[in-house]
Amino acid sequence: MLLSAVTLASFRPYATEQFIIDLTPRQPVQGGFVEITVRVQDHSRATMMTGRLAGQTLYFESHDSVAWHTLGGIPVTATSDLQLTLVGGRAGEAPLIDTVSIPVQEGRFGVEQLRVNPRFSRKPDSALSARIAREYQRAMQISRASFRTPRLWSGPFQRPRPTRVTSRFGRGREFNGELQSRHLGVDLAGSVGAPVVAPNRGVVALVDSTYYGGNVVYLDHGRGLVTAYLHLSRATVSVGDTVLTGMPIGRVGATGRVTAAHLHWIARFGTVTLNPLSLEQLPLAAFDRPEP
Ligand SMILES: [Zn+2]
Numbered sequence: 218m219l220l221s222a223v224t225l226a227s228f229r230p231y232a233t234e235q236f237i238i239d240l241t242p243r244q245p246v247q248g249g250f251v252e253i254t255v256r257v258q259d260h261s262r263a264t265m266m267t268g269r270l271a272g273q274t275l276y277f278e279s280h281d282s283v284a285w286h287t288l289g290g291i292p293v294t295a296t297s298d299l300q301l302t303l304v305g306g307r308a309g310e311a312p313l314i315d316t317v318s319i320p321v322q323e324g325r326f327g328v329e330q331l332r333v334n335p336r337f338s339r340k341p342d343s344a345l346s347a348r349i350a351r352e353y354q355r356a357m358q359i360s361r362a363s364f365r366t367p368r369l370w371s372g373p374f375q376r377p378r379p380t381r382v383t384s385r386f387g388r389g390r391e392f393n394g395e396l397q398s399r400h401l402g403v404d405l406a407g408s409v410g411a412p413v414v415a416p417n418r419g420v421v422a423l424v425d426s427t428y429y430g431g432n433v434v435y436l437d438h439g440r441g442l443v444t445a446y447l448h449l450s451r452a453t454v455s456v457g458d459t460v461l462t463g464m465p466i467g468r469v470g471a472t473g474r475v476t477a478a479h480l481h482w483i484a485r486f487g488t489v490t491l492n493p494l495s496l497e498q499l500p501l502a503a504f505d506r507p508e509p
Contacts, residue, residue: 234258235315236303241499247324248293248387249495250486253277254503255285257305257313265306270319271299273487274364276440278504286504288442290486293387293399295321326387326399345428352427359422359435359443360485366439370417372501375462376494377413377446378469378480380406386492401490402447402483407469409450409478415460416444416493424452430481431472436460444493447481448473 231238239254253270255277257263266277266285271292277285291299298318305313341349384404389396407413419436422443426432430447434454437443450470460466471478484493 231301231317231319232258233315233317235313236305236317238301238303238317240319242322244320244322245289245291245299246322246495247291247295248326248490248492249291249324250484250491250499251289251291252499252501252503253287253289253301255303255305256283257307261307263305263313264308266303268301268303270301271295271489273441273489276364278368284503288440288486288499290489290491291321292489293324293326293401293491297321324387326385326389328389328391328396329384329400330391330394332393349428352429355423356435356445356485357488359437360441360488363422363437363439363443364441364487366420366437368438368440368442368504369419369459370438370442371505372417372499374416374493374496374501375414376405376497377416377444377466377482378405378407378411382406382494383479386494402481403493405480405482407478407480409468409470411469412465413446413449413467413469413480415462415464415466416496417462419444419460421454421456421458421460421466424454424456427473429474431475432467432470433473434466436466441487443485445483445485447483448475448479450478 237256241252245251262282268275270289275287277287279285298320300316301319302316383406386403388400390398419438422437423435432449434446434452448470449467452467454466469478469480482493484491
């Protein structure tokens, strides 16, 4: 029957020789999280499932060994199709290996003009450069280590502040007329002292004062997902604390490289920085509840 074939095709757009792959969103966006579900073509059980997307290892989990679930991330710089490689283990048989091309939607980020204090547009001296590099390396280390943490989050995700977005993710930034960077976070409004809460369960991986971020808190949600909270007036948690969805972790501030108080919210999957608001668009229920 043609109609059901078409319907099936629209729900299973990424069928390969070995696997059936469901993506949410169906056509992932630059800088966005993606929820990936994989089944073996004949719907048989697999003993394990792993994969790679955009340089990051994917750790799948499953309730029934048939439907395997993971998060993934589409880099903001992904310009065309991304290769998703999958490896499915089968008892007593050679593993199934396949690669599928995923078309990537353009992010349409836009550009904003900023005028900043010349103090900030000067090239940093060598001591400051070393500090910035060290802080960046530490952030990447936290992200890589997160793959060894079991999944602590369980959907859905909540915003750390129930306020409006004052600067969107991905916008190109021209400082004094020169394109210098992209805004790889989301700014949420708040005055100094306003509470910042955890968007989901996680472990506090870092509390520190950094050059760009001022007072920061990093949360490791496990299996590669890390979120960070910048420019805080203060942190109200310590490294090693487990926080639950909605628990306070700090207070809005204007510390670090900012002109006014706000929360800069970061999300990373592995070392890829992504739009934290894209987490809100994922169903995520299949991770915690077996499908009927
Ligand atoms: Zn920001």
